[in-house]
Amino acid sequence: MSRSTLHDGFDAYLDGLAPQLGHADRVRSFKDYCxxxxxxxPRKSIEPIAASLDPENVQARHQALHHLVAKAPWSDxxxxxxxxxxxLPHFLAGATPYWVIDDTSIRKKGRHSVGVSRQYCGEIGKQDNCQVAVSLSVATERASLPVAWRLYLPQSWTDDPARCRRAGVPSEVTFATKPEIALQQVRETLDAGITPGIVLADAAYGxxxxWREQLAEWGLSYCVGVRDDLSVWAPGTEPLPPEWSGKGRPPTRWQQTAEHHPVSADTLAHALESAHYQTVTWREGTNKPLRSRFAAVRVRVARGMQYREPEWLLVEWPEGADEPAKYWLSNLPEDTSLTDLVITAKARWRIERDYQELKQEFGLDHYEGRNWRGxxxxxxxxxxxxxxxxAERLRRGEQKKIALFPAPALPEAYRPRGRTTRPTPRE
Structure with missing residues (x-):
């Protein structure tokens, strides 16, 4: 496909989305920004975009783009x-869809940008000053796409109304945990009529x-990470029925005793015989097939002495490792094969590709403003x-990167806003 044909296709795509901006005056800036x-x-914030689009009128173009991004009240x-x-129609037809819940961090200096706080930053694997956003992506084996995105506001923000006001946080936004934000995204995506998928998430959500019970109540299947201390009733065991004397209101709490009690997922994993663990290959990696050892058993979650339906506990214990590596809990049907469970659990990897490309290729983490709307x-x-x-990758039937449009050359006289044109004096 020629560059001009790709450009024409992109222009038609944006024309189809323009009505979502709510006002015709926003369409030009919308198309320019995209x-x-x-x-x-190298950087995709408002200033370099404006300079590349119209280097002779950077200030005017900057103001128009800034208004679209930071001020205009269109619906994300x-x-x-x-x-x-x-x-989605390009990759959902005939495929098993997944709804992948995850969050990503954007490192940020200072304390005034909305939501910035010292918190766990997944990008570097430790605490740092950053913003964190929760997303829901629709995925299949062929592709994935984020369909919901929402900033997580720590309590240090929601407990400070003045600070929130200065950052333009809507008054109706209150503190919500990441799992609560994710549930809201799931509900909104269901309401929008998107084809439901198997919900995947790591242990921070699972x-x-x-949270899991709400997904089940909405009729959704899930395969989510859990911690090794998850309390479960092992196969062949279950809580004891409530004892009732026949007088008064019948009790509802199921019971356990010193001899009859649930165990942790870790304890159960260690108690399984080696024959339970099988080597499963779930996909082809870049250099070799990806495989590991897994076991799956039917358990009941033990929490609050309520009687729960059996679910799958999936355990990954790599060959030669001293301890299991990961645990998942799934309400997929009892006849689901071990291979299908593993493929489902491992399908969450696609979200990492989304985040990587959105940051590296599209400047997701380049926004320099401070407010909620922007x-x-x-x-x-x-x-x-x-x-x-x-969609272009899917249409062409390839997964290779498609080259972005080349950036136009800037005039020699162009200087970024705020940079002096005078030479630096010699000392």
Whole structure:
């Protein structure tokens, strides 16, 4: 495909999404910003995009783009649902869909950018000053696409109304945990009519029993990470029925005794005979097939002495390792094979590719503003541009990177805003 044909396709794609912006006056800036995100620029914030699009009128173009991103009250949800409706048909037909819940961090200096706090930063694997956003992506074996994106606000922010006001946080936004944000995204995605998928998430979400129960109540299947201390009733055991004397209100709490009690997932994993563990290959990696040892058993979660239905506990214990590596809990049907359980559990890897490309290729972490609206608008526009390339890959039947549009050369006289044109004096 020629560069001009790709450009024409991108332009038609944006024309189809433009009504989601809510006002015709925003369409030009919308298309300009998305086109800027497709340019091969080292940094994709408003200033370099404006300079690349119109170097002779940078200030005017900067103001227009800034208004679109930081001030205009268009709906992020409406735009992302529009992108989903355009892109998802390219890879959902005939495939098993997954809904992947995850969060990603954006390192940030200072304390004034919305949501910034010293918290766990997945990018470096330790505490750091950063922003964290929760997302829901729709995925299959062929591709994936984020369809929901929401900033997590730590309590240090929600407990400080003045600080939230200065950052433009809507008054109706209150503290919500990451699992609570994820549930809201699931509910909104269901309401939007997106084809339901098997929910995948790591243990930060899966460890919350009420969270899993809400997914089940909505009729969703899940395969989510859990911690090794998850309390379960091993195969062949279950809580004792409540004892009732026949007088008064019948008790409802199931019982355990010193001899009859649940065990941790870790204890159960160690108690399984070696024959329970089988080597499973779940996909082809870059250099070799990805495989490990797994065991799956039917258990009942023990929490609150309530009687729960059996679920799958999936354990990964790599060959030669001293301890199990990971645990998952799934409400998939009892006749689900071990291989299918493993493939499902491991399907979450695609979200990492989304985050990597959104940051490296589309500048997801390049937004330099401080307010709530700008943070979400910039992310929605990045996902919009990314969605087009996801669809193009699928249309061409290849997974290779598609080159972005080349950045135009800037005039020699151009200077970034705030930089003096005078030479640096010699000391």
């Amino acid at each position: 086109y800027g995100l497709m340019l091969s620029l 949800r409406a735009l992302l649902m529009g992108v989903a409706q355009w892109v 460890k919350v029993t009420a 943070f979400h608008h910039h992310a929605s526009l990045c996902i919009t541009a990314y969605g087009f390339l996801v």
